[in-house]
Amino acid sequence: MRWCQPMVHTRPISSNSSAVMSQVVTRFAPSPTGYLHIGSARTALFNWAYARKTGGKMLLRVEDTDRERSTEPAIQAIYDGLSWLGLEWDGDPVLQFGRASRHAEIAEELLASGHAYRCYCSQEELAQMRETARAEGRAPRYNGYWRDRDPSEAPEGVKPVIRIKAPQQGEIVVNDSVQGKVVFQSEHLDDFIILRSDGTPTYMLAVVVDDHDMGVTHIIRGDDHLTNAARQIVIYRAMGWQVPGMAHIPLIHGADGAKLSKRHGALGVKAYREMGYLPEAMRNYLARLGWSHEDDELFSSEQMIEWFDLDGLNKGAARFDFVKLENINGHYIRQSQPDYLYEVMVSTAEEVGRAEDHAGLLANKETVLSALPELQPRAKTVLELIDLAQFIYVERPLTVDAAAQKHLGDDSRSLLADAVDVLKGLNEWSVESIDGSMRTLAEQKGLKLGKIAQPLRAALTGRTVSPGIFEVMVLIGREESLARLSDQTQDAALNTGT
RNA sequence: GCGCCCAUCGUCUAGUGGUUAGGACACCGCCCUCUCACGGCGGGAACAGGGGUUCGAGUCCCCUUGGGCGUACCA
Numbered sequence: 001m002r003w004c005q006p007m008v009h010t011r012p013i014s015s016n017s018s019a020v021m022s023q024v025v026t027r028f029a030p031s032p033t034g035y036l037h038i039g040s041a042r043t044a045l046f047n048w049a050y051a052r053k054t055g056g057k058m059l060l061r062v063e064d065t066d067r068e069r070s071t072e073p074a075i076q077a078i079y080d081g082l083s084w085l086g087l088e089w090d091g092d093p094v095l096q097f098g099r100a101s102r103h104a105e106i107a108e109e110l111l112a113s114g115h116a117y118r119c120y121c122s123q124e125e126l127a128q129m130r131e132t133a134r135a136e137g138r139a140p141r142y143n144g145y146w147r148d149r150d151p152s153e154a155p156e157g158v159k160p161v162i163r164i165k166a167p168q169q170g171e172i173v174v175n176d177s178v179q180g181k182v183v184f185q186s187e188h189l190d191d192f193i194i195l196r197s198d199g200t201p202t203y204m205l206a207v208v209v210d211d212h213d214m215g216v217t218h219i220i221r222g223d224d225h226l227t228n229a230a231r232q233i234v235i236y237r238a239m240g241w242q243v244p245g246m247a248h249i250p251l252i253h254g255a256d257g258a259k260l261s262k263r264h265g266a267l268g269v270k271a272y273r274e275m276g277y278l279p280e281a282m283r284n285y286l287a288r289l290g291w292s293h294e295d296d297e298l299f300s301s302e303q304m305i306e307w308f309d310l311d312g313l314n315k316g317a318a319r320f321d322f323v324k325l326e327n328i329n330g331h332y333i334r335q336s337q338p339d340y341l342y343e344v345m346v347s348t349a350e351e352v353g354r355a356e357d358h359a360g361l362l363a364n365k366e367t368v369l370s371a372l373p374e375l376q377p378r379a380k381t382v383l384e385l386i387d388l389a390q391f392i393y394v395e396r397p398l399t400v401d402a403a404a405q406k407h408l409g410d411d412s413r414s415l416l417a418d419a420v421d422v423l424k425g426l427n428e429w430s431v432e433s434i435d436g437s438m439r440t441l442a443e444q445k446g447l448k449l450g451k452i453a454q455p456l457r458a459a460l461t462g463r464t465v466s467p468g469i470f471e472v473m474v475l476i477g478r479e480e481s482l483a484r485l486s487d488q489t490q491d492a493a494l495n496t497g498t
Numbered sequence: 499g500c501g502c503c504c505a506u507c508g509u510c511u512a513g514u515g516g517u518u519a520g521g522a523c524a525c526c527g528c529c530c531u532c533u534c535a536c537g538g539c540g541g542g543a544a545c546a547g548g549g550g551u552u553c554g555a556g557u558c559c560c561c562u563u564g565g566g567c568g569u570a571c572c573a
Binding site: 029030031033063064065066068069070123126130133134135136137138139140141161179182183184185188189190192193195196197198200202203204206207222223224225226227228230248250251253255257258259285288289290292294295296297298314315316317318319320321323324325326327328330334376377378379380407435438439442448449450451452453454456457463464465466467468469470 | 499500501502503504505509510511512520521522523524531532533534535536537565566567568569570571572573
């Protein structure tokens with residue numbers, strides 16, 4: 001329409017052109033007060049997927065207005081965690097505390113327009129109010145003491161806070177993409193503080209101002225913020241700003257259904273990396289916790305983006321299940337290219353301080369690489385992959401674990417000696433030739449192959465579990481194989497000889 | 499206490515008034531097999547309870563129970 005055109009042209013092109021306005025803008029807004037929580041990571045994942053799906057942007061805002069608890073390492077943990085998970089944000093991160101003056105400015109504006117007022121109550125008075133309200137069976141809320149009081153009554157030397165004038169009747173409706181229409185009665189909301197007595201903004205004010213200024217169109221966050229949404233709408237209305245779309249996703253619970261505990265998954269993202277989980281597995285698992293697309297279980301992130309929709313988000317809380325995470329991780333380990341896995345093994349070994357493994361992996365790159373296809377189906381985590389690869393670089397003489405010792409009795413040792421003789425005479429050192437010769441030996445002795453294979457495994461790896469033992473022999477080579485075997489037969493000689 | 503949200507196998511979930519209630523993980527059995535995995539085949543396992551609405555409820559409404567979140571000059 002004609003009267004719309006001047007608006008378009010006079011607005012600054014930077015933020016309000018019609019093209020930009022129709023673009024989805026989501027944001028991930030963690031507070032840097034510890035490690036990056038796994039539940040937060042999932043929230044980031046959904047924000048990321050929705051932005052990518054719609055061709056929009058995901059912004060990152062660090063909510064560091066709590067000066068007591070916010071720390072620099074925690075901010076770094078957010079960046080590192082997101083990067084590891086492959087959840088790239090758009091533009092520079094916004095540090096909320098840096099916008100404090102803007103927040104104060106809005107508080108003043110609200111004050112000037114009569115939508116807010118100064119309150120001079122002391123902590124003691126407020127505590128008293130809450131107690132009274134509770135005693136009367138009402139919600140513990142501020143009673144509006146200074147709402148209509150003349151500032152001239154202000155007590156001496158008290159630095160006031162600024163409170164929003166919340167509506168006292170009517171209802172506030174949150175139209176949520178996940179929870180549906182949620183109605184709050186205004187009488188249950190009090191005049192909450194938007195600016196502290198030291199002039200810094202509270203969370204409630206800062207989020208609204210920042211989401212508005214950053215052009216956020218969709219707020220996807222944990223449903224612990226659902227009631228806050230009502231409070232925030234009060235500020236949006238007072239400022240005459242448009243309320244963004246909202247999607248409050250359920251929280252993640254621990255395996256026992258209660259709060260997430262350390263044992264139940266309440267760990268930082270970094271901990272998952274150190275436990276040997278792959279980022280692609282984390283993304284897939286986290287996505288299935290509270291979101292679904294028909295019966296699909298295993299899918300790439302590209303596929304997830306294609307399928308992602310707010311409709312697919314669940315309303316009920318999900319429990320964190322390490323067993324399923326492991327299964328999915330195992331799937332991705334099997335799917336991965338050996339060279340990629342090798343790099344992850346090396347960096348993980350270094351990160352968790354497994355110096356010997358780190359050195360062993362580096363010194364035997366080619367062997368590890370060719371062993372990987374044998375190792376992959378046997379590991380659920382990168383840590384297990386490293387354990388499985390140890391037979392390649394362990395130093396002789398091997399330490400034999402208790403279970404493996406049982407396969408190295410006197411009978412077995414003499415059998416091993418026979419095997420060594422046969423092996424020494426082999427022209428070709430390949431899985432086929434070794435396999436054939438050992439089967440023949442077993443047949444001659446009237447034994448099942450397993451009776452020879454297990455002692456071989458015990459002697460060659462020091463364990464009862466390993467990849468196919470003939471594959472192991474080819475992997476470590478003829479010389480090393482015979483040496484490890486001889487170590488055991490010579491022990492036998494010592495033990496039985498004298 | 500008050501307010502709000504949630505509720506399908508042990509767990510993650512599909513399901514949007516008419517299904518033998520499906521899949522995945524886990525579990526059990528069988529097969530493969532030099533161990534362990536991987537893989538294949540098969541099995542047990544759920545609509546929290548009670549009222550409605552309807553010819554017909556897992557699907558809609560109410561209550562109960564059970565969980566969660568909020569109720570800060572934290573975010």
